[in-house]
Each structure stands twice: as C-alpha cells, then as structure tokens.
Amino acid sequence: MRFLLLCLLLIGLPVAAEVYTYIDNEGNRVFTDRPKPGNAKRIELAPSNAMSASPAPSPPAPVQAAPAAAPPAYQLLRILVPEPDATVRDGASGDLIVTATSEPSLLAGHNYRLLLDGQTVGEPSRSPVFPLSNLPRGTHQLAVEILDGNGRTLERTPTQPVHVLRISLEQKRRVKPCQKDEYGVRPECPLKDKPAEKKDIPYVPFI
Template sequence: MSANLDVRALLLCLLLFWILPAAADVFTYIDANGNRVFTDQPKKGAKRVEIPPTNNLNGAPPAQKAPATAKAAKPKPMFHYQLLRILVPEPDATIRSIEGNLIVTVTSEPALQDSHVYRLLLDGQPVGDSGRSPVFPLNNIDRGTHQLSVEIVDELGRVVERTPNQPFHMQRTSLAQKRQAHPCKEGDYGVRPECPLVLKPAD
C-alpha cells in the first residue's frame, strides 16, 4: 500500500510539473492520512518545491550558431623563372678600380613579374637597394675576392629564385703601385696625386 502511495505521489508530482506554468509555485506537505500532497496553494507546514526551468515550447527556433569565420586565404603558389643570372661581372672576373666601384647587371627569363623585385647579395649580405631595376651600382668594395648572387623576392617576402655564388676579384691600385707602373715624370710633380712636389728629385 505504501509503495502504491509513493508511486501515486510521484506521478502526481510529475503531472504538476507538466501542467503548472513555469512561473507558478508548487508546495508539498503530508496530509492527515500520511500521504504526500502537491499543490499550488501554500498551506501551513508546506514546503516550496524547486522546479527546474522547462523546455522552450513557444515554437521559437533554436538560436543559430555564429557562422564559422572563413579560413584565411592561402597564399598563391610561387612563380618560378626559367633563368636568373648575373651578366656583369662575369664569373671569376678581375675588377680594377681605385675607388673599388663596380656596376652589377642581372637578367631573368621571363621578365620580372609586377610584384617581384631583385635583391643583390655581396658575400651573402643584401647590398644596394632592392627594386625592379636590373642594374646595381656598388661603391668602395674592399680589395680581394668576393661572392655575388642575386635573388628575386615576391610580394610576400619569399625568395622565388636565387643564383649560386659567383666570385669576382677586386683590385684597387695603391699609389705605390701606380708609381711603379707609371713612374713620375718632370711635369707630373705637383700635378698627379702620387707625385707630390716633396718627392721631386733635385735638379
């Protein structure tokens, strides 16, 4: 009998949870016969029953999830050139310059793309101004053997092509060497820098 009463009480509780509006209060108490009673009317000694929020039955569509942000556009594949080389100086060339000046000329096939630039490297370090011009004037290069190479760089800073290192030799003639090669003549003293008057022999 007690089990039946408990089942009935439980069924009544569930029925009340379903029928009563979400805003209504539900109370429970034990009556004179020892039965548990559920009601929406507060009575002396009754305890308020906490009712969890009900499901949304008003027909409103469920909240839509925010659309996933579009993935970042993948960078376009790198463009490759059929040819990239240094025209001037030729490999292993010897450059003779008192000031250590040199003009480097490069070429590529096909022609340089709109968003690409040339970058010249001297001994592995960028030198001069990167740009679309294939001509790089260099000044005051130390005497000795150096390595030249050229790169093509795209708009994303990626090296598209690069030539192997190409050696050249810079010879900067000193005043002592010039004196040995071209001795001073009478009219050169006081005129040629390597022939100052203080070195002019006595008549």
C-alpha cells in the same frame, strides 16, 4: 521417419514459440505448440545459434589527390656580368657593375636584390643593374635574388666568385708621378707628401 519430420518442424519454429509433447491414446508421441491439459510437458529449446546479419561495410572514402604545386614564377635567373670566377682590373677605384637577367622579365610587385659576400647591398629595386665602388682587393661572392611584394625570396642565383685587383696608390704614383699642382687633388698625391719648395736666395752683388 515421422520422428525426423517432427524434429524438422521443431527447428522451423520461431525462437519465441513454446513446444509441448505428450503421448496420445494410441501410444504415439505428439509435439505441439499448444499446451494440452493432462500429461503434456513443455520442452526447453536450446538457444538459437543464428547470427544477426552484420551491417554492410561502408564504401571507402574517395582518395583526394593532392593539389598540384604551382609552377615557379621564373624559369631563369642568372648574373650576366661579371662572369663566374672573373677577374676585375679597375685601377685603384675598385669599381664593379653587376648585371642580372630573368625569364620572364620581372613581374609586377617584384624586385631584384644584390648580395655581396652574403650581405645585402642597397635597397631592393626593379633595376637588374647594381653599381659597386671601392671594393677591397681580393675575392668576393656575388648573388642576386628576386623578392615578392612581401620581401620573401622567390628565386636566387648560385653564389659566384669575382676577383678584384686594385693598384695601390704607390703603384699608381709610380706609373704617373705627382706633379706640383696635383698634390691634394689626386688620392695618390696627398699634401703631406708634397716636397718643400726651394726658396730663392736673393742675389747679393760681390763687392
């Protein structure tokens, strides 16, 4: 029991302390941290297996929520006239007026722009009305865009087809024949087609 208490005492000593042992006059083994002249021997202690306390983990950085996307400037942009897949019959002129609308109305600094068959028509403007003339007969593709002040596209309508029917000059001439004074005036009545005028034969009395 005495030896066990001594061992516990040794365990409790600081790592840097020195331990000595010797046999006293009564034959008992004594452990002490002070050297005793004579037969005291130093005891080599095993290195301590105590672990240094690890630093506490730092708290995780707060997760920053991604900024919410800005709502679109326009809730609606569409072509009012002509309707999708409409057929335009406009004689021989091939005229067409395209009209668009947006919600809300066009904001300050923004412009409309018309695309015909993928190509821009005219300059961007604040007017949603685009007059077209002399369109070739056949099917064409229409789209309208809204541009910001730097010319970047903010909104664009889906591309929609329109069919243009034009009466040929020959068909128009058949419907309304050319009159003598209309040659060189009506496109379907060129001067080269004007019939030659009959010359009056002078009357020669019979003798």
